[in-house]
Amino acid sequence: MNDSLITVRYVKALYQLAYETKFHENVKSDIETMLSCIQGSHEFVFFIETPLIKSNEKKHIIDEMFSKRLNDLTLRFLHLLVEKRREMYLKSICLYFLHYYKILLGIKEAVITTAKPLARQHRDEIFDFISRKFKVTIELSEKVNPDIIGGFILQIEDQRINASLRNQLNKIKRELIHT
DSSP: OOHHHHHHHHHHHHHHHHHHTTOHHHHHHHHHHHHHHHHHOHHHHHHHHOTTSOHHHHHHHHHHHHTTTSOHHHHHHHHHHHHTTOGGGHHHHHHHHHHHHHHHHTEEEEEEEESSOOOHHHHHHHHHHHHHHHTSEEEEEEEEOGGGOSEEEEEETTEEEEEEHHHHHHHHHHHHHTO
8 A cells, every 4th residue: 555545544534533523623733733743853753753662652652742732533543543553654644634624625725926025914905805716715825035026926726827027027028039
């Protein structure tokens, strides 16, 4: 069984159980916490992925680290991963869970790139406009790239709107060269 199939099966099972027990928001938050630990600590990744530590010891350490921070359902899920020796898939499970969660709730990710950081008011206006225009809930993140000079580049999944000054200048340059 390849790792993506393992990841998908565990994520769907976890999400279904979390949804049925009305803990899907809590589990999502827990998954974000776990992903943050994975991305922020090489020691934690080593601990999770090493086969040298016995399953019972791992479960005990996981309980010590997370029993006060994570939902009981999430802790039991981590125990299951350890018992089944699937803990090395934890990062891909976390990433796919968040992706799956967004798909099921119709949340789309959008990235806006500007030459300077956006003012809060402009960011809110753009957020509202995109939500109304595409009739979806979005998660808007910002990037700053001074090379675009002005304007913006908006990426919503595979759609891209390039309204940057750099892009407009390049269009004019191509037109002048070809005439």
